[in-house]
Amino acid sequence: MSDTLESTQPLETTTVDIPANPLGLNTGGGSISNVSPNLSAADLPDWAKQATDILAELPAYLGQIYKNNKSAVITLGLFFGIIVGVKLTLAILSAINEIPLLAPTFELVGIGYTSWFVYRYLLQASTRKELTDEIDSFKSEVLGQKNGNA
Structure with a gap:
């Protein structure tokens, strides 16, 4: 019956000093500090500068893509328009079916x-x-007359 170990010695305790504000959070009595919304370019991190530059150049870039690939962009637009039209038609038919x-x-x-x-x-x-x-x-009204049989 001596399966459990019983110790008669007292347990050791260790004391650790924790600072009052270990994470350095602002706990200054609930006051709100003023933040200036006007940041200069030097205050921004590198990734934010890159993102700002990309977003500033985006309209010109998209305009250039449209100018160079006008027919492809129009074809893609028509394709997505047809997909939306088919989805809308199916939704209307489903509602009528109910x-x-x-x-x-x-x-x-x-x-x-x-x-x-x-x-x-x-x-x-x-x-x-x-x-x-x-x-x-x-067919002749829609497509025009055949030239071979004239």
Whole structure:
């Protein structure tokens, strides 16, 4: 039963002197010191000087990039605009889909129009020819006349 060690000697204690303000914090009675907002360039650290220089030159730099790569910047802008448009369209469709009875109504309208289109244009050869003629005339209006058949 002597598994635990019991000591009859007193424990040693060590005394450490801690200064009243070990971190050097300002504890001067709650007074607020005035800070001058006007710093000179010599007062700023090196990284702040570099950041200030970069931010000062940024508008001219971006203007030069746009001037040199105008078509690429416009293409990127259109690309991001298309992405935003698709996201917005999907959000609107999702909101419409949540309205009761509206989504099934749109499905019925779509099925009805598809059925009419197949009956009107795709069942007979003469109506298929009419459809291809309409598509060709639309393409010639949008893209211009073909020069080879003139």
